[in-house]
Every structure is written in structure tokens, then in C-alpha cells.
Amino acid sequence: MAENARFEELVLPHLDAAYNLARWLARNSQDADDVVQDACVRALKYLGSVRGADAKAWFLTIVRHAFYDWCKRNRPAEEVADDDAIDDRIADPAAVDPEQAALRSAQARVLDDAVAQLPLAFREVLILRELEDLSYKEIARIADIPIGTVMSRLARARGLLQRSPLLQEMRGGRAEVNHELH
């Protein structure tokens, strides 16, 4: 009972954030469902170790680990190959409110595709930063990497998006942009 109440207080408010992260990592809704459910089972088991203020980061950490464990079993290639792979998203009408989908512009869907094609390690920091509005420090904790790595992965994620052929129309002129710096 108490555990149930604690779960409702600490974990359920962050279910959208959990699903969004899982959905962007797994790139389809069925697998995201499984990952989030697994994460909830784990969260239930270890509720005692979390404090209220940490709940979101704690739960997203669990979601992320649940995803990587799921990945090892179901898509062993993804982690290793750091996916230059083809977009393997399954179009799943159940995942998307049809009205919402209709309202989304073709342009926005192009951007979704470009984000979905980012290598996993870059995709996760980008989603945590831009969709969950988390600080570098929080992302570092969730992804278990140094803050400097958060920064460089974000930079690489954004660089890949800017160079993505899907988004070429985004850059004003194309010619003199090659101001490459290292």
C-alpha cells in the first residue's frame, strides 16, 4: 500500500518523460512500452532508495538502463555499430493520435526522421536536453558520463543534424559554411 502510494507520487508523474525517452531510444512504440514497463518493475523494487527531489532523474536512469538491457537482448547490433543503420522505425498508427499526426507538418516529420537516425549515444543526450530540458549535470548523471562528454555528444548530435541531407534546406546558403574547426 505504502509502496503503491509512493510509486504514484514519485514515479507516475514522470511516466510521459519515461515513455518519450524510451520511444526515442527504441524508435517504436511497442518496444518503448516494454522498456517502460520493465523500468517500472525495477522502480517498484527499489523505491526505497530514491528521494522526491531526485525522482525524475532516478526514474529516467532506470528507463535508460532498462532500454540498454533490452537492446542487448533484442538488437545486439545497435549498440556496437552505433547505428549508421537505416531508420528502423515502424510506422505505428496506434502510437500517434491521428489528429495530432495530421497537424504535424511535413517539415516537422523530416526533423523527427533526422533525429531518429542519429547514433544512439547522441540521440539520447539530445532528447534529454531538448525535450526534457535537463541540465548538463542531470544528463551526465542519467547517462553516466562526464559533463564534458555530454557537451561533446550534444555538439556532435547537432552537427550531424545540421549536415543531415534531410535537413539541407535548413541552412540558408550552403557554400561558405565549411568553416570547420577542430
Add this chain to the structure above:
Amino acid sequence: MNCTEAATRLNAYADGEIGTLQRLPIEQHLRGCPACARMHRELLVLRARVRGEVQYFKAPSHLHARVRALAAQASVRERENDSAPVGPRGAPGRWGWLAGGVLADRWRWVAQGALAGCAATVVAWVVGGAALDWNAGRDVVAQAVAAHAQATLNGRLIEVASSDQHTVKPWLSAHLDYSPPVQDFANEGFPLLGGRVASMRGERVAVLVYGYRQHTIDVYVWPTAPAIAAGMRTVRGFHVEGASGAGMQWLAVSDVSPDVLTKFVQKLARVDLPQSDALP
């Protein structure tokens, strides 16, 4: 600062993750270097597009239901047999592999390490000055967060859905014995989504609901209340910020970043004041 140095800091700069002192040299460089300034502009455009256009996937209702069922099951099982492990042990097939506790053990280890740090922060904060106000307003804060979480879970965040302040304000006035200031801030990125009435400390309180990117912000507004001290708190992972102004007490609860929430509450608390009265 040269271009190479500027380039390595540009992302953190655009993310607002660079301290005031370290910002100056970057800003100077950007003023003098058109190429870097252009990269910076492109970065800002990209950020705005990603934040505005990339889809945010909300948990579908069947998942909500399944997760609630899991929690209910777990607590039943716990009562039945204290020593039985919570979770997948009894479930067939699909959940069999979930039992691994490596992750959570590791988190527990991290959490215990982090607890000391968190506790220290809280102590420093309370000693830092807001102790009295914090205590006076604490049950209000806790109630506001609980009400916010509850409304979110029940999908009853908004009882009157409208971006029109002239719809929301009369609705709230009709349900309350006061009339809260209501203003839309869509042009500043905080569209008014609607409102509802919450019960706090036995009183009916107006709640204005604003959007900010993918997030919602609950704003409790009422004329009589223990003064809510300004100052960010984090309760159950939600940020809470209070302010007084325009004859009202304001308390905002949200998961947007703390600096955004603070600025927004301060903006709200002065909605009725003329521009010239605005603090810098």
C-alpha cells in the same frame, strides 16, 4: 579567444550552461568574428527547431493502465509475502529476463553517495535565510505539488480550456470568491492553456495552466495565504517557485527548468503593474 576555443564552447554557450564570467570572452569573440557568429546563429535556429518541432511522445493510456496495475499487484504481493521479490518472478515468458537487479543495486550505491550531498544542500539553503517563510509556506507548497501531480495523473489539469483570458477569468470568478488576474503570454512562449479550481487548506484556489514547449506550468493564485517566499524548491522532482504581487500570492509548479520558472512567476506577479514598475 580564438575560433577553435570559441567553437568548443559554442554549444554550451547556446545551452546557457556557461557561467557569466566565461560568457564574456565568447560574446566578444562572436561580435568580432562573422564566421563564428554565423555558426552560433545556426545553432540557435537548430535548437529552436528541435525544441519546437520534434515530436514529444506522451505515454499512451494503455501504458498508464498497465503500469498502475503493476504497482497495485506489487503492493498486494508485498502484503501477502514480505520475502517474495516484487516483480516478474511469477510472470511467465516475457518478463522472465527482467529480474536482474544490477542496475538498481548500482543506483542505490550512487543514491547513497548522493544523499549526503543533497542533505547538505538543503541545510545550506534553509540556513541561507528562507527558513521562516519556507516553514510557513511548506504545507502550501506540498499541497500544491500534490494537487498538480494528482491533476496530471487524472488528466484533469484543465477544467476550462481556453487560450482566451476573457473566457478563463469569468469562469474562475464564477467558481471562486475572488477574481484572479489572467493574462496570456503566448507571444513570450507561455501560452495560456486554461484553468481549474483546486482545494488547498480548505479554500478554493484558482489554478492557471500555461504551456511552455512540451511542459505545462500550474500557477496557483490566491489573495489570502501565508506569504510564499521566492526561492526555488524541488518537491518530488517538480520545481516550485513563489512570488507576491498584483495583490495575490503566486505559486508555480512545473518540471520546466528552474530559471525559466522563476522568470515566469516574476512576470506573472506583476501582470497588473505598469511597465515602468517592472524590476530590472
